[in-house]
Amino acid sequence: MIKVSPSILSADFANLGEEARKMQQAGAPWLHIDVMDGHFVPNISFGAPVMKCIRKDFDGIFDVHLMISEPLRYLDDFVKGGADMITFHLESDSDPDATIAAIHEKGCKAGISIKPKTPAEAVKPYLDRVDMVLVMTVEPGFGGQKFMTDMMPKVTQIRQWISESGREIDLQVDGGVNAETAKVCVEAGANVLVAGSYLFSKPDYAAAIKTLVD
Numbered sequence: 571m572i573k574v575s576p577s578i579l580s581a582d583f584a585n586l587g588e589e590a591r592k593m594q595q596a597g598a599p600w601l602h603i604d605v606m607d608g609h610f611v612p613n614i615s616f617g618a619p620v621m622k623c624i625r626k627d628f629d630g631i632f633d634v635h636l637m638i639s640e641p642l643r644y645l646d647d648f649v650k651g652g653a654d655m656i657t658f659h660l661e662s663d664s665d666p667d668a669t670i671a672a673i674h675e676k677g678c679k680a681g682i683s684i685k686p687k688t689p690a691e692a693v694k695p696y697l698d699r700v701d702m703v704l705v706m707t708v709e710p711g712f713g714g715q716k717f718m719t720d721m722m723p724k725v726t727q728i729r730q731w732i733s734e735s736g737r738e739i740d741l742q743v744d745g746g747v748n749a750e751t752a753k754v755c756v757e758a759g760a761n762v763l764v765a766g767s768y769l770f771s772k773p774d775y776a777a778a779i780k781t782l783v784d
Contacts (some may be wrong), residue, residue: 572761572783575600575633575742576775578624579615580766586620587627589770596775600631602744605648607638610662611711617645625652631662634766634784635683635744637710648677657681657704657742660692670699671756681742681770685710686718690727697735702762703728707755717746722758729759748780750771 576598581589590601603621608614625632634653638644641658642665648656656673660666660682673680681702684692686709693703705725708715725743732739743755746763752763763782772778 571761572756573599573740573777574769574782575602575762575764576769577602577604577744577764577766579604580770582770586624590624590628592775593769594628594630594762596702597779598630598775600633600762601628602633602765602766603634603653605636606711607632610639611637613711618644618651621648621653622651631655633657633742633762634761635681635704635764636662640664641771643673645669645672645676649678653678654704655681657702659683659685659710660696661685666684666696670696674699681740683710683744684724686721690724690731693728694731697731697737697739700739701774702740702742703732704742704744705760706745707743707747707751710745714744717748717751717754718766719751719754722754725755725758725760732759740750747782752782 576593606613606615631654633655636658656678670680679701683704707718707721740762741760742762745759747765748768769778
């Protein structure tokens with residue numbers, strides 16, 4: 571089953587609660603929360619307080635993507651803010667093993683993410699513990715970038731390792747996902763699609779989501 575996780579980075583920031591409700595009503599099972607610190611990536615988005623404010627407006631999965639230098643340091647804030655899945659970057663300064671363990675101890679699912687220049691092999695040692703792998707299909711930090719097709723062999727390789735592991739691990743892609751590139755991602759092995767500007771720019775969210783999963 572293909573799951574769509576709309577990225578609120580592309581939503582109307584003056585009406586985040588309403589946007590979250592509209593996406594849920596449109597059938598989105600997840601909501602992707604892009605957290606940026608201006609250090610790990612060259613942009614600043616929002617933190618746990620904003621996320622906590624919109625938790626009441628969305629009953630589905632809060633899919634929190636930490637694009638920050640020290641994810642381990644801030645886990646408590648995002649757990650208290652209502653996170654269900656917390657994904658951090660292997661390229662961050664926090665120890666991956668300690669971060670995965672801490673996320674699980676706090677009752678959340680744990681995901682690991684890799685930037686375009688990080689090889690697929692980097693995630694392999696963690697497939698016995700994580701609940702999701704996120705492959706960035708743009709350089710993290712800004713919405714609206716062009717999809718990087720050359721990331722698909724990486725997705726395919728990770729999907730093969732997931733299948734061999736025998737574990738149920740989601741494989742997510744994030745960046746430049748639209749009706750055309752979604753098909754490419756699914757064919758490569760992804761089952762969770764993050765889409766921001768493509769979804770939030772459409773007048774009919776339900777129809778837009780449908781184009782990603784059909």
